[in-house]
Amino acid sequence: MTIHLADTGDNGVLKPCTHEYQVNCGNCRLNSICLPLALESDDIKQLDDIIQRSKPLQKNQHLYREGDDFQSVFAVRSGTLKAYKTTDDGREQVTGFYFPGEILGMDGISNNAHASSAKALETAAICEIPFSSLEKLSSLMPNLQRHFFQLMSREITEDQQLITLLSKNSADERVGALMLSISTRNARRKLSSTQFRLPMSRVDIGNYLGLTVETVSRVFSRMQKMDILQVDNKEIEILDLEGLRTMANLGR
Amino acid sequence: MTIHLADTGDNGVLKPCTHEYQVNCGNCRLNSICLPLALESDDIKQLDDIIQRSKPLQKNQHLYREGDDFQSVFAVRSGTLKAYKTTDDGREQVTGFYFPGEILGMDGISNNAHASSAKALETAAICEIPFSSLEKLSSLMPNLQRHFFQLMSREITEDQQLITLLSKNSADERVGALMLSISTRNARRKLSSTQFRLPMSRVDIGNYLGLTVETVSRVFSRMQKMDILQVDNKEIEILDLEGLRTMANLGR
DNA sequence: CCTGCACCTTGATTCACATCAAGGCTAATA
DNA sequence: TATTAGCCTTGATGTGAATCAAGGTGCAGG
Numbered sequence: 187m188t189i190h191l192a193d194t195g196d197n198g199v200l201k202p203c204t205h206e207y208q209v210n211c212g213n214c215r216l217n218s219i220c221l222p223l224a225l226e227s228d229d230i231k232q233l234d235d236i237i238q239r240s241k242p243l244q245k246n247q248h249l250y251r252e253g254d255d256f257q258s259v260f261a262v263r264s265g266t267l268k269a270y271k272t273t274d275d276g277r278e279q280v281t282g283f284y285f286p287g288e289i290l291g292m293d294g295i296s297n298n299a300h301a302s303s304a305k306a307l308e309t310a311a312i313c314e315i316p317f318s319s320l321e322k323l324s325s326l327m328p329n330l331q332r333h334f335f336q337l338m339s340r341e342i343t344e345d346q347q348l349i350t351l352l353s354k355n356s357a358d359e360r361v362g363a364l365m366l367s368i369s370t371r372n373a374r375r376k377l378s379s380t381q382f383r384l385p386m387s388r389v390d391i392g393n394y395l396g397l398t399v400e401t402v403s404r405v406f407s408r409m410q411k412m413d414i415l416q417v418d419n420k421e422i423e424i425l426d427l428e429g430l431r432t433m434a435n436l437g438r
Numbered sequence: 439m440t441i442h443l444a445d446t447g448d449n450g451v452l453k454p455c456t457h458e459y460q461v462n463c464g465n466c467r468l469n470s471i472c473l474p475l476a477l478e479s480d481d482i483k484q485l486d487d488i489i490q491r492s493k494p495l496q497k498n499q500h501l502y503r504e505g506d507d508f509q510s511v512f513a514v515r516s517g518t519l520k521a522y523k524t525t526d527d528g529r530e531q532v533t534g535f536y537f538p539g540e541i542l543g544m545d546g547i548s549n550n551a552h553a554s555s556a557k558a559l560e561t562a563a564i565c566e567i568p569f570s571s572l573e574k575l576s577s578l579m580p581n582l583q584r585h586f587f588q589l590m591s592r593e594i595t596e597d598q599q600l601i602t603l604l605s606k607n608s609a610d611e612r613v614g615a616l617m618l619s620i621s622t623r624n625a626r627r628k629l630s631s632t633q634f635r636l637p638m639s640r641v642d643i644g645n646y647l648g649l650t651v652e653t654v655s656r657v658f659s660r661m662q663k664m665d666i667l668q669v670d671n672k673e674i675e676i677l678d679l680e681g682l683r684t685m686a687n688l689g690r
Numbered sequence: 691c692c693t694g695c696a697c698c699t700t701g702a703t704t705c706a707c708a709t710c711a712a713g714g715c716t717a718a719t720a
Numbered sequence: 721t722a723t724t725a726g727c728c729t730t731g732a733t734g735t736g737a738a739t740c741a742a743g744g745t746g747c748a749g750g
């Protein structure tokens with residue numbers, strides 16, 4: 187069997203293809219946490235018709251870059267992506283990690299240009315949802331319109347939580363909160379909430395949480411010593427969920 | 439002339455009233471930067487019909503509180519508000535300041551409950567836009583739907599800029615960036631971009647920028663000494679816009 | 691197999707901002 | 721006019737995370 191190298195040349199343009207990537211929303215096992223949520227099955231069919239699926243993105247390939255024309259939002263079918271902005275002095279601010287079932291790209295709507303870049307942290311399958319079609323469909327399907335408003339609102343509240351985390355919490359609390367967030371999102375997808383492999387590097391974690399690599403590493407060591415986490419490079423096991431919650435100290 | 443004390447008892451419920459607050463979107467001088475932007479005049483009329491105006495909010499009164507049922511989004515007609523969350527340990531994270539023409543409350547859509555509280559920093563007149571009506575109207579008016587998507591997206595990108603600011607920038611840069619932001623927003627409303635009165639306290643600024651009052655105060659003193667700002671309590675004059683931009687160091 | 695490189699860890703030192711402490715200014719109220 | 725309370729400023733000291741530095745680990749390619 188041949189390996190499908192995505193042929194985008196890392197320029198962010200996904201070319202349609204007719205391989206086994208052709209799943210549909212109706213039978214996608216993520217449809218209960220993704221866009222189709224809240225739609226009737228005949229409505230799902232219509233949504234499905236506007237969605238474009240393409241060859242998977244390889245690790246480190248970009249889905250889009252800051253400043254690119256905004257055409258579509260994207261749903262993650264498999265793999266993980268990070269969204270990030272590059273500051274003028276070349277440093278990188280990671281604004282989010284996106285797991286299967288999650289939607290990204292909504293920050294591009296306001297200026298018709300992507301406000302951040304998105305890059306695959308590992309091989310990733312993506313559903314592309316052309317925004318103009320989504321708008322038309324939303325006008326016709328109140329449930330879809332409502333759901334998309336909610337998705338955007340969720341993005342806002344999540345950003346606000348990150349703002350609070352960055353502004354008020356210690357390094358231990360920040361890393362703890364991220365581990366809990368990943369744990370929760372795994373649970374939503376019926377995966378283990380206590381054992382997982384981190385798709386992102388320590389550098390990415392640092393750039394997301396406003397910490398340096400060294401600090402992130404030290405926090406992991408500390409949590410390991412306290413028997414809260416078992417850390418083996420990217421393999422994480424949560425040994426003491428209550429202890430982790432206490433450490434994260436988020437009141438939720 | 440009698441003084442109109444708002445009779446909400448600070449419980450966040452605005453009661454309709456029939457006083458001189460009755461303006462309409464068609465003649466509101468903010469309509470070029472507010473929701474009506476991008477609407478034809480007959481469409482503006484329809485939007486106007488769903489908007490409720492009430493007695494002004496007095497200083498320190500709440501428009502809504504974290505956890506309140508979400509019913510409406512709000513536009514600021516005059517005055518300034520702050521949105522904030524209270525952390526479990528009682529500290530306050532200010533998530534945004536809202537000036538005339540700006541929309542707040544969109545973070546409540548995702549859970550049908552407000553994710554933050556909003557409080558008037560000075561007497562403020564507010565337009566209330568019931569969300570269910572806005573949804574219906576959006577289905578009928580593609581331009582309105584599009585504009586509201588864009589407003590939400592703008593909120594996301596602004597939050598992301600704050601995230602970057604908090605995670606990567608020094609105290610000087612953070613305060614500088616806020617001054618520039620206020621300056622720009624004043625310009626949009628045809629007010630002076632170089633002289634203004636801060637509606638918020640030093641504590642609020644600190645809680646927004648992730649700094650203590652003392653640090654905020656010291657930054658102002660430093661900028662004054664460098665002849666970048668003239669600071670007289672809440673009265674600010676920008677003396678050296680270029681210097682301020684350099685100090686804020688935001689590349690935009 | 692060795693080599694190189696990317697990524698992670700650990701220790702020593704430094705520094706920006708928090709914390710602690712005190713005093714000043716302004717405005718509302720008696 | 722005196723009194724109080726809220727807000728702001730300034731100085732001295734402390735500290736958590738950044739920075740600097742070095743070494744370890746695991747994987748890809750020759």
